[in-house]
Amino acid sequence: MGDLATALGMLADPTLILVVLASAVYGLFIGAIPGLSATLATALLVPFVFFLDPLPAIAAVITMSAMAIFAGDLPSALVRMPGTPASAAYTEDAYLQTRAGHGARALGVALVGSVIGGIAGAVVLMVAAPLLAEFALQFTSYEYFWIAVLGLTASVIISAGSQVKGAISLLIGLILATVGIDIALGYARFTFGSTDLLQGISFIPAMIGLFGLSEVLRGVLRPGGPVHVARLRTQGMFRETVHTLRRYWRGMVSGNAIGSVIGALPGAGGDIAAWVSYAATKNASKEGHLFGKGEGHVAPIVSAGSANNAALASAYVPTLVFGIPGDTITAILLGVLLVKGVQPGPVLFENDAPLLYGIYLIFILANLLLIPLGYLAIRGSAWLLRVPSTVLMPVIVAFCVVGSFSINNGYLEIVIMLVLGVLGYLLERSGFPLAPVVLGLVLGPIVEKNFMQSVIKTDWDLTQFLTRPISAALLVLTVLVLLYPVLRGLLRRRSAVDASG
Amino acid sequence: MTADPTAAPTGIPWRHDLVSGLLAAVLGAAVVLHVRTFPELPDGQPGPALFPSIVGGLLVLFGLVLVVRAVLARGEPAADPDAGITGRGRLRALAVLGLVVGYVLLAETLGFLLTMGVLLFLLMWLLGARPLVAVLAAAATTGFILLVFEELLLVPLPQGLFG
Numbered sequence: 001m002g003d004l005a006t007a008l009g010m011l012a013d014p015t016l017i018l019v020v021l022a023s024a025v026y027g028l029f030i031g032a033i034p035g036l037s038a039t040l041a042t043a044l045l046v047p048f049v050f051f052l053d054p055l056p057a058i059a060a061v062i063t064m065s066a067m068a069i070f071a072g073d074l075p076s077a078l079v080r081m082p083g084t085p086a087s088a089a090y091t092e093d094a095y096l097q098t099r100a101g102h103g104a105r106a107l108g109v110a111l112v113g114s115v116i117g118g119i120a121g122a123v124v125l126m127v128a129a130p131l132l133a134e135f136a137l138q139f140t141s142y143e144y145f146w147i148a149v150l151g152l153t154a155s156v157i158i159s160a161g162s163q164v165k166g167a168i169s170l171l172i173g174l175i176l177a178t179v180g181i182d183i184a185l186g187y188a189r190f191t192f193g194s195t196d197l198l199q200g201i202s203f204i205p206a207m208i209g210l211f212g213l214s215e216v217l218r219g220v221l222r223p224g225g226p227v228h229v230a231r232l233r234t235q236g237m238f239r240e241t242v243h244t245l246r247r248y249w250r251g252m253v254s255g256n257a258i259g260s261v262i263g264a265l266p267g268a269g270g271d272i273a274a275w276v277s278y279a280a281t282k283n284a285s286k287e288g289h290l291f292g293k294g295e296g297h298v299a300p301i302v303s304a305g306s307a308n309n310a311a312l313a314s315a316y317v318p319t320l321v322f323g324i325p326g327d328t329i330t331a332i333l334l335g336v337l338l339v340k341g342v343q344p345g346p347v348l349f350e351n352d353a354p355l356l357y358g359i360y361l362i363f364i365l366a367n368l369l370l371i372p373l374g375y376l377a378i379r380g381s382a383w384l385l386r387v388p389s390t391v392l393m394p395v396i397v398a399f400c401v402v403g404s405f406s407i408n409n410g411y412l413e414i415v416i417m418l419v420l421g422v423l424g425y426l427l428e429r430s431g432f433p434l435a436p437v438v439l440g441l442v443l444g445p446i447v448e449k450n451f452m453q454s455v456i457k458t459d460w461d462l463t464q465f466l467t468r469p470i471s472a473a474l475l476v477l478t479v480l481v482l483l484y485p486v487l488r489g490l491l492r493r494r495s496a497v498d499a500s501g
Numbered sequence: 502m503t504a505d506p507t508a509a510p511t512g513i514p515w516r517h518d519l520v521s522g523l524l525a526a527v528l529g530a531a532v533v534l535h536v537r538t539f540p541e542l543p544d545g546q547p548g549p550a551l552f553p554s555i556v557g558g559l560l561v562l563f564g565l566v567l568v569v570r571a572v573l574a575r576g577e578p579a580a581d582p583d584a585g586i587t588g589r590g591r592l593r594a595l596a597v598l599g600l601v602v603g604y605v606l607l608a609e610t611l612g613f614l615l616t617m618g619v620l621l622f623l624l625m626w627l628l629g630a631r632p633l634v635a636v637l638a639a640a641a642t643t644g645f646i647l648l649v650f651e652e653l654l655l656v657p658l659p660q661g662l663f664g
Binding site for chain 2: 185452
């Protein structure tokens, strides 16, 4: 209990409160602007949080992302464009609801659903993380090697679009991770004679480029025309919202469960959680044929809207326990923590309980704060959407440039940001997902370090990777994950045969 | 429901996939060839070259898989990834890249204030903001960054000749 008191004391810090409020407003703003994702918001926020202590830094990212994922629903309902990809699944329904005069209810449901989803995900984090951490205390370099390999494998298998392309994305991330001093001999790899590159590709400028600059490039290449902003009537919004949520509570529960599970998988974030939850709700609902048509339907907004926020919180489970990020947001945060000398892992649970309690409390705080701020955002949404992109895009570029520079006061960082920005744009244009690139960058060194440590320790006795019980279990799990698409294909074919026969 | 992004086909034209698959394979092959010059561990065991060569080898493999799949998918309907991109759009993208390159080249000589202020104005103006709006927004952004990074975060921004 002493730790909890310490954590509460840490929350009373005025700097922290200021950071939370500022990042909340920032998150609502970025989230509400179509085309800017929560990942981009995180990448741009990083240069600021880089200068803070670990807890305020994590608090800023948590608050900002919770706000941004909800705010992504605003332009969905008003201009039929998802503010963040996590809202894309139910954008059609939200917009059609607004057209039919139920816009305030749709957004009210999205808001309260987000709050409940966020808190449910936080509860999952509080319960699951310490249990897993206790288990993970028995891990050695062999198990960490497999955990990282499992994370890499899962990120490819669940990546959106083609898995071959996901694999290529991952390998590009892994190659980028090998730039710099190698850990076995201290040999300089792929530095092309540059002494600045000896320390490797700086993670933060890489993220700013991949998600910030590439998004701007996409935005200016295909500028949208003037948008028609629908109007909302917010009278009686909360009464209607509560009524709707009581009616569709089953969808809410399943949305929270799906979001929590998917969020904890490496590489799958709120976007995929929302799509899966949408599909599950549609299958379970008698009114599924109405989804996305006519007046749209509020049921998918209840379930998918809470699933994406639940996924945000549960993504911290593997991040904190194993140092394997659950989504791109936690991947960026993990990069920051590592730079700041905080090594996530089971030891963190033994040694730094106040930090962990602080993180749990911030999740609850951020989600409670979402109620008043989210309501204000709904009221002001029409205004939020009028920010001209002709001004906004250059401002984002300026922050990309200064943000990359500030990490090391170096111009090489700006160049890394530029190169990865162009690379990120080209990859995504050709259907390659970006999340595996990040996971490769973060997990590549972990895989290599734990492998080399293990084999040098035992004089290249590779059997240890297979015969240690937890290692063997993780290996089997990895193979199962690899075989999942094949198994799914077989099962589908069988059920198709059953149905026709 | 609109297109589910978790569904398999990516809708990218096959020639496009052919080129990206080839590029991936070439990159992988280049990595594998290059790491052969890396030293081994003292007892002759693989060291710094081990991981890059595994990754490079897998890149060749998956690149070729993509090439094969692209060839097999010939004639299937696909969306043009460049649809909707105009010459003007390309010019705007070049202007964005120009701001970054221009900053890297000029900031040390001209200082942050002048370089960022002028480049921001030019970019906003090129993207279509009205000159007065562009001047005000560029000045406000530059001032805000200077305040936050230099005063609050204590990042020394380049001073330049006029600093």
